[in-house]
Amino acid sequence: MSLQAALKDARSGKKITEPFFNQHLLIVGQTGSGKTTSALSILDQLQHENQTAIVLDPTGEYAQLPNAVTYKLGENAYLEAGKLSEVALQEVMGIKLPLAMERQLARAINSLKVQRNIAHGHGPLKKINYPADRYQRLLEQLSDWASEYQVTDLPQQLVEEMVVPFDNEHADYCLLGQQYDRQGINRQWGLLTDFRERLASQAFRELFDTVAHPGTSKTELGFVLKMFLNQRASHRTLVVDLSILKRYEQQQGAIISYLLKLILNDRLATNNGTFMPVKLVLDEAHRYLPTGDAQLAKNGIFQVLREGRKVNLQMALTTQSPLDLPARLRSQFGISLIHRLLDQDELASVAPDLAFEDVAKLETGQAFLKQRSIPAKKVLVQAPQWW
Template structure:
């Protein structure tokens, strides 16, 4: 394909007889480097704004698209810099309006090219433009075709694109849509400070994915999306209201994390207390604690050996009293008989007090109950087996507690357990994920929670993550590293910018702090380069507006 074929095709797409390429001409390549190519503009008047075939151009600025006619093919690039020499003679020429005598220089980054005898854009690789190649403004059809070719993932070729949820920043009238595999095959994280449009972008993507028939599991910590989806299109549950967590479905490790039991004495005592109550439950002694004072460790071990992997239920209300039975040691000069150990009792006292505080919390009692309500485990299993999406309202949970982390960890581990068999793939959406991920344990060691494990292994199971956060610095580096795609809105704090700097090119890093509400940069391993977008606002209900300080006058 040569430059004449490019403009002939653009004219056909625009519904016109011909596009005169001379109207799009800018100049020639005067310098070539690895970073950018320098363009010698014909004269300053060429850079004035213009309108051709309902297309508007402002070539005096930056970020607009150009094409280069080269022996190596048709290159497309983005202008990074415009400049004219700063001299007295130039000043006089500008003052007198002699623009034709001024010769600006423009620098442009080459993004892709159409090789000879081909019709699609390819990464530039080792190919480059050459000195004296002619440069033109890129017609709309070329820009559209280029952005449609950005998706480089082979598995996306057989998919249809989602309904467009954004427009190109370089061409505000050009809608752009992406294939599901491009966005989600390596997981997608949406990042932005409060008021940047992060939640609006998430809703727009969810809306298009839902309309396309994708299966979605939504975890909403704030209730923003409570009225977004109709019950005819998605199942809904509300933790602590119509759905509870059966204590026996929570693993001992999760209880240790929830109650922040220290690894020395508290964690083993808590584990033994739960095992003892499981033994009581199995033997129809559900309301009684397991008395350990006066028995022996050998007898206790014999009883605990009767528990199977299916014996997980226990009476959570007895856990505080059972913890008091765990502070024991062998009595001196006896046959292993156990007595109270005051040293262990003092060490366990903070854990017992913390447990008492949890049990007195109305929210905690509603959330962790026996099967008098719908069990979260059963609702999740029904979701895995079915085809409908599921919305989990976690707004009644105090996100400052460890409970929030437990909920996400519980759901993620349940997904991992149940997705081993062949089932329909789905998107897992977690809003404000920094609230629910652990960075380290109390002793400072790194941990890998259920969400991080799912980020590593979920793609094999058909689970694709869509996460949002306003604080990427509060998300573990392990989880961040698993994100193959990021939609980044405005960020202003240096530490937040530093945490994602390796995911953006140099130009994008400079723009992040200046983005307007709704503007974002999409970066992905599945795209040839970063894309500047203006996100469309979904028409679905979204409870994310802030109340005004000024009351309306009556």
Template sequence: MTIDALYDGLNYQDFYIGKVTQVYRSNCIAQIDNLSLMSDRSKFNPSFLPNTINNYVLVESTLGIFLGEIYENKASRKNIFEISSGDVDVKSNDYQEVCIDTIALMPNGASKFQLAGFNTLGITDKVYLATDSAYKLFLASLEFCGDDEEPLPPFATYLNKSKAEVSLKPSTLFNRHLMCIGATNSGKSTTALAILDKVVSTKRKALIIDPTGEYRNAFSDDEITKLTLGVDTTVAPGKISMEQWEKLFETENSSQGAVLSEAITSLRYMRKIGSDTCYYKVGEDIEEIQEKIASVGKDDVDFDISRLPEQIQLESVCEPDRDSNYNFKYRYDTLKANMNASLVQKIQYQMTNTKFLTFFSDNPDMYNLLDVIDEFVRLPDASLYIDTSTLGASEGIGGMIIDLVSTFVMSKKEVCPFVFFIDEVHRYAKSRYSDKDYHGGLTLLAREGRKKGIFLYLTTQNPKDVSPILFGQIGTLLIHRLMLNDEIRAVESHLDDYAIKHVRKLNQGEVILTSVNLLHNMFIHVNKSPRTQYNVTPTL
């Protein structure tokens, strides 16, 4: 492609500004010959400001056409007003220079930009201000995956090029997983919905887990199947693994986990023999009880979860000395009862939420969560929304549901590719009572899910609250304004020096998009979606 073709019918000589006078390995300096273009404000528009920096230029070289970004603009005159007034009396030692960072190269005969690599500019190469159309071509060249893939509709505009829309291919955003990061009121939720809008409206599959109900009316019933846990959707207690129960009730140590396991196994035995009462062990023969508990098989999974607090109290037993007939019988252990008290209180607290017991049931008149997800992963065009807000704000139940769903979808052999969106993933980071991460199933999904076509889309307020293993699997970041040093340090390996300096300066809705699938970081402003979203911060 020639320099003339890049200006799409315009006279490219009208955009000529000067020639390269100094060349370095990754940048150059050009002296301005056309001072009238740099000062003629009648030609200025929001995306074309040649008298400042962050503008893009095209450099005509023997190797092809270089794209560069102006990062420094300086004039030699002490009285700058002489230049702005268009004074034609230019002295021989007056000059204006721009410093240009070399970004990309379009080799001779090519139609797309690529990284400049070790290629450099030359002295006297001509420099032209780049138009929006030339920058759009650069945007189209940024992506180096999914060549035959249809891009998503535009969801943002470039910050310094208001007419250049950002329209990326799904693979660019999602094939190495996507995370949206930002402090409260930075525009994180708006960005999340803007991209989800384009995914759902173009009939691509999405599984949305919403812990706050923020997106409950964002999509119509025709676009997406909606479930509300504890209201119209249940899951059988027998489908939950012992590790997931520990996450749900946030056991503080291994002893509490063991007691919880014993209590659940006892209730499973009672259900096996057709009783929904608790299993009383005090005064009973130890060997006889152990034989009965051992009879619980892998198919005996159901139990009455409402009896769990009482059963944990009944597990406070120990083995005494033998009686006169050399028999062992359980006796009540006050020390164990005191140790189990905090676990009983946590479970009772969870159960005070009436939706909790409704959710963990076998109600045939309600949807079964895992059955619906099983159907979802097999249908090519279906999307699914799951509202978990009715189960309360507990991190335990949220972490358990994420782990349950992640493990379940990973167990499926045949999966139609989909985007797995989890809002406020930091809610499921760590227990309030232990240091155990909640990302067992989620980390497995991040590592192995791409092979099955499962792509994560996560939002979080603080990247430090996310498991380092999980964060290490994220290849694309949408970074909103961050203020704390530890937050910025968590993402600095994804950014260059210029971007790091501007993280604190981003306005609401402004984003740094960085990805392993892009040639260059992008500074964009996300367009607010017209869909309904309950994220307005109330005022006093």
């Protein structure tokens, strides 16, 4: 059997056939040292091994990969905004609401889910004079299948959430409310206006496809990801072309984080114990990571690195500057592919035992393969046959 191997031992010239991408893989090297080509070779090998891989491709460089299914966000794919939680929604909109307002948002989302899936009404759910017990029964019917809502109705629904009883003898506490809490609404008005504007922004509309385009067919990315994760797709490689994010720099980190959380959560929710391995690839990862420690814990890249192992998700990240990756994140990789690096500190951060001179003089397409507790091995990256 002739095996398509991405790597060859530089000394013996033998193909490296033992699996190495069964742990998280870090690919580092200065610009032009061959990281993307290495990732493509590894994907090519995975295809020959009939393994499933999902590439989140913010540059569009992976479109050249043959035998892959490609979905391009903004073109033939969109994200369903009506599935975003109050936290994810704030992330992709680049806002952080005060806690009280965040609760209000969670409530508004539930109201809209009731409205759409159970009450089958249109527009926001009017809460004035609505019997509290009836509403409670509707809420009880909410479940996973009733998880979508009309995101563009949110600003108005937020106003509907701010209702109170009369403050006189006509007060009826069996109703959700009898009048608008005018002071409360006025206090939040600036935030509400901002929220409305962000929902209407071009970035949001393009990424989340909140406007209907009759005649064009787009697929929801969450659905596509599910298909691949559950091996129900006829292809084994999925490329999610996210080059649209170049135009929306503010949102790109949040969207990538969101997609990775969809992937992780789909697996964590499937409680069947055995998972087919799925490999994830993200190029230029340092661009999409937050700097703060608190935000890192909430980031999808970090969560997949930390929790992916137990559900058989392995991720490969490439970066030209390992020092830009937080140390907590760097320690999650069981294996690294180290291309040419010209900075001693960067090398020390990923492979302190390698001699700097050896790494600095690597040619394009050469690298050191380093596994935990095994001495690093110099390798040649075999560009794929189609390449």
